Amino acid sequence: MKKVVFWGTRGSLPVSLNSRDVREKIVAALSAANGKSFRTPEALNDFVNKLPFSIAGTFGGQSSCVEIVHKGPEHVICDMGSGARVMGQDKIARFGVPNPQTYHIFISHLHWDHLMGFPYFQPMYIPGNRIVIHGCHRELEDAIHQQMSNPNFPVDYSQAGARIEFDIMEPGRTVFVAGLNVTPKRQLHSGDSFGYRFESVDRTVVYSTDSEHRLDDLESHRGFVDFFAKADLVIFDAMYSLAEAVSVKADWGHSSNVVGVELCHAASARRLALFHHEPVHDDKQLGRLLTETRRLEQITRGDNPPLEIYSAYDGLIIEL
Numbered sequence: 001m002k003k004v005v006f007w008g009t010r011g012s013l014p015v016s017l018n019s020r021d022v023r024e025k026i027v028a029a030l031s032a033a034n035g036k037s038f039r040t041p042e043a044l045n046d047f048v049n050k051l052p053f054s055i056a057g058t059f060g061g062q063s064s065c066v067e068i069v070h071k072g073p074e075h076v077i078c079d080m081g082s083g084a085r086v087m088g089q090d091k092i093a094r095f096g097v098p099n100p101q102t103y104h105i106f107i108s109h110l111h112w113d114h115l116m117g118f119p120y121f122q123p124m125y126i127p128g129n130r131i132v133i134h135g136c137h138r139e140l141e142d143a144i145h146q147q148m149s150n151p152n153f154p155v156d157y158s159q160a161g162a163r164i165e166f167d168i169m170e171p172g173r174t175v176f177v178a179g180l181n182v183t184p185k186r187q188l189h190s191g192d193s194f195g196y197r198f199e200s201v202d203r204t205v206v207y208s209t210d211s212e213h214r215l216d217d218l219e220s221h222r223g224f225v226d227f228f229a230k231a232d233l234v235i236f237d238a239m240y241s242l243a244e245a246v247s248v249k250a251d252w253g254h255s256s257n258v259v260g261v262e263l264c265h266a267a268s269a270r271r272l273a274l275f276h277h278e279p280v281h282d283d284k285q286l287g288r289l290l291t292e293t294r295r296l297e298q299i300t301r302g303d304n305p306p307l308e309i310y311s312a313y314d315g316l317i318i319e320l
Contacts (some may be wrong), residue, residue, distance in 0.1 A: 001068060001069065001070050001071075001180070001198065001290070001320050002069045002070065002071065002205040002319070002320060003069045003206060003317055003318060003319045004067065004068055004069070004177070004205060004233060004235070004273075004317070004318045004319055004320065005063040005065060005066070005067040005069060005087075005317050006060060006065075006067075006083075006273075006275075006312045006314060006315065006316040006317075007066065007067060007083035007084065007086055007087040007092075007312065007317075008060075008063050008066075008079075008081045008082055008084070008086075008117070008214075008277050008313075008314060009059065009060060009062070009064070009081020009083075009168065009275055009276070009277055009278065009312040009313055009314055009316075010024070010060070010061050010062060010064070010066035010081075010113075010205065010277050010279055010292050011063070011064070011113065011209075011239050011276035011277060011278060012059050012063070012113050012134055012277070012278075013063065013113055013212075013280050014063050014081075014086060014113075014116075014279075015060055015061035015081045015279045017058060017061070017093065020243050021282065021283075024064050025055050025056075027074040028055045029048075029051060029055055029056070030044075031220070032047075032314065033047065033161045034138075035162055042207075042257060044072060044267050051209060051286060052257050053283070053313075054283040054284045054286070054287035055106065056072055057283075057313070058313070058314075059277060059286045059311065059312075059313040059314070060313050060314025060315065061279075061281055061314070062081060062082045062083035062085075062086065062117075062314050063081030063082045063083060063114070063115050063116065064078075064079040064081035064083065064108075064113065064209060064274075064275075065078070065079055065080060065081045065082070065083030065084045065087055065117060065158065065208060065277060066078040066079065066235060068180075068198055068207075069207055070176055070177065070178060070180060070200065071200075073100065073102070073178040074100075074101075074102040074103070074104060074178040074179075075101060075103045075178075076104050076106070076177070076178050076180065076198070076317065077103060077104065077105045077106065078105075078108065078196065078207045078235075079103070079106070079107060079108055079114045079209070080107070080118040080121065081104075081112065081113050081114050081115075081116060081117050081119045081298075082113075082116055082117045082120075083117060083314060084117030084118060084120065084121045085120035085122075086314075087106050087122065088117075088121040088123050089122070090121055090187070090290065091122075092123065092126075096105075096237075097126055098126070098127070098128050100128035100129055100130070100278045101123060101129050101130075101298075102129070102130045102131075102132070102179050103125075103129070103130070103131045103132070104125060104132050104134060104177055105131065105133045105134065106135065106182070106184075106207070107133060107134065107135035107137070107140060107278060108135075108138055108193050108194055108195065108196075108209055108210055109189060109192060109193040109194065109210055110135075110139060110140070110143040110185075110191060110209070111190075111191070111210070112268055114210075115143060115147055115278070115312075116147070117143065118148075119147050119148050119153050119247075120148050123162060124160045124161070124164065125159070125160060125161045125162070126161050126162060126164045127161040127162070127165070128131060128161075128162070129161070129162035129163070130162060130163045130165070131162050131163070131164045131165070131166055132166075132177075133162075133166050133167070133244045134162065134167045134169055134177065134182075134217065135166075135167075135169065135171070135194070136167065136168065136184050136186070136192070136194045136227040137168075137170050137191075137203050138168060138258075140166055140168065141168075142280060144157070145157050146195065147161075148202060153274045154293075163241045169182075169184050170184075170186065171185060171186045171194060172184070173186050179200065180198045180199060180200055181198070181199040181200075182196055182198055182199075183199075183206075183319050184196050185197070185224075187208065187210065187211035187212075188211060188212040188213070188214070189210045189211060189212060190219070191260045193209070193210040193211055195207060195209070195211060195212075195227065196206040196208075197210035197227055197231070199209075199233075203320045204230065204231045204232050204233075205231065205233045205234075205235070205309060205320070206227060206228050206231045206233070206234045207236065208224075208227070208228075208234065208235065208236055208237065209235065209236075209237040209275055209276045210237055210276065211237050212255055213255050213259045214253070215259075221263075223255070224263055224267075225263060225266045225267045226267075227267075228263055228264060228266075228267035228269050229267045229268065229270050230267065230269065230270075231264075231269040231270065231271075232269075232270050232271060232320055233268045233269075233270070233271045233273060233318060233320065234260070234263075234264055234267075234271070234273070234274050235271050235273045236255070236260040236264075236272055236273065236274060236275055237255045237260075237275060237276040238255060238256055238259075238260050238274040238275065238276070238289075238293075239255070239256075239277065239278050239280065240255070240256050240275050250259045251279055253286070257274055257289060257292070257293040257298055258293075259305065260274065261293060261294075261296055261297050261309070262300070264307050265297075265300065265301065265302075265304045265307060266278070268304065268305065269307065270305075270307070270308060271283050271307070271308045271309070271310045271318070272307055272308070272310070272312065273309075273311075273312045273318065274290065274293065274309070274310065274311045274312045275312045276313075278306030284298075286311055289309075289311065290309070290310075290311040293309050294309050294312075297309055298304075298318060
């Protein structure tokens with residue numbers, strides 16, 4: 001594996017900046033620039049690069065879609081939230097038409113925010129392409145068909161030009177797909193969710209979203225420590241604060257940054273990407289959460305090796 005590309009990182013539903021949000025960023029940037037002189041474009045770019053990410057950028061608002069880039073010619077994708085639309089456009093621009101491609105799509109679960117991008121994924125309309133949809137839900141094919149049937153969508157599933165196949169996986173059983181060993185794991189979430197561990201000869205990536213971790217379930221805790229063991233990157237559902245996850249929003253099927261750090265420390269993972277962001281959290285809140293999580297990691301590290309922490313955003317690329 002070479003890198004991971006985040007095309008969509010929000011949970012529950014897509015969101016976008018509004019005019020007030022954009023205005024606040026402009027005011028903050030101009031305030032920071034007050035009294036400064038930028039005589040060259042390079043000087044201006046250097047100033048912008050030093051601004052907080054919450055001012056100079058945005059975490060974005062597309063729902064879950066993550067690509068794992070391997071050495072082979074086939075594409076490996078986790079979930080088809082609204083970020084799949086942008087990803088599909090990128091693939092068309094990069095490979096052109098006709099130039100048949102194979103896409104392996106691993107679906108964590110069947111909730112709409114993880115499937116809604118499928119009808120907008122342009123490669124599915126191109127004859128010659130092959131799309132293999134992997135998942136552990138027996139209703140997987142029906143759920144995909146429903147995305148493109150009356151009255152949900154104007155284009156019927158039968159109009160897909162690509163060859164679409166479905167592969168029902170068994171939790172805990174490792175299969176070899178597109179040059180990777182892939183192992184699914186059942187997670188605590190309404191209707192069941194499944195995480196995936198992707199292993200190449202020298203790299204391991206774990207995709208674990210929409211998963212609740214109960215503090216009193218020691219057996220489940222040990223199971224996830226094994227699932228995350230020595231991963232180069234763990235993509236982790238950190239939708240709530242720990243207080244929300246264990247009280248007000250218990251049984252809602254999501255986790256927190258605190259649990260993510262604890263599990264990754266116990267598993268000796270190298271990197272943690274906070275993912276599936278709460279849609280009501282703006283860029284400032286997500287920026288603060290990242291700072292707090294990095295500080296938490298420092299004070300709880302103990303004898304564990306340092307854990308590198310990211311807050312995933314639309315367009316983030318993590319080299320492996």
